[in-house]
Amino acid sequence: MLSLGIIGWIIIGGLAGWIASKIMKTDAQQGLLLNIVLGIIGGFIGGWILSLFDVDVKGFGLILSFITCLIGACLLIWIVSMIRGRSRSHV
Numbered sequence: 843m844l845s846l847g848i849i850g851w852i853i854i855g856g857l858a859g860w861i862a863s864k865i866m867k868t869d870a871q872q873g874l875l876l877n878i879v880l881g882i883i884g885g886f887i888g889g890w891i892l893s894l895f896d897v898d899v900k901g902f903g904l905i906l907s908f909i910t911c912l913i914g915a916c917l918l919i920w921i922v923s924m925i926r927g928r929s930r931s932h933v
Contacts (some may be wrong), residue, residue, distance in 0.1 A: 854904075855881030856909035866919040869923075884915030 856874065859881030865868040872880070888910035 851885070852878055854911055855879070855885060857881065858884060858908055859887055859915050861917050862912055862915035863870055866916055866923070868923070878913045880918055881911045884913070884918050885911035887914075887918055888914030888915065901923055 856878040859872075859877035859879065860874075861871070862880060862884065863877055865871050885907070891914070892910060
């Protein structure tokens with residue numbers, strides 16, 4: 843997945859982050875930059891999770907890289923929403 847280069851990471855990350863924010867219904871709260879960051883970090887999270895199951899994302903190309911970023915970004919949005927919800931309930 844690292845072979846995509848920085849431009850590839852930004853494009854795939856931005857698209858995956860944007861779609862993840864649509865799926866998780868947080869798009870109105872986020873801008874383009876946050877969507878890109880979510881997608882890129884989501885790619886690392888998704889890649890790490892898949893590596894635990896001995897799945898080599900690099901060997902499957904662009905489609906699996908995108909799906910990995912998308913799932914990782916959704917997971918990241920869910921984790922952040924759980925932390926935010928928990929911190930607001932204690933105030």
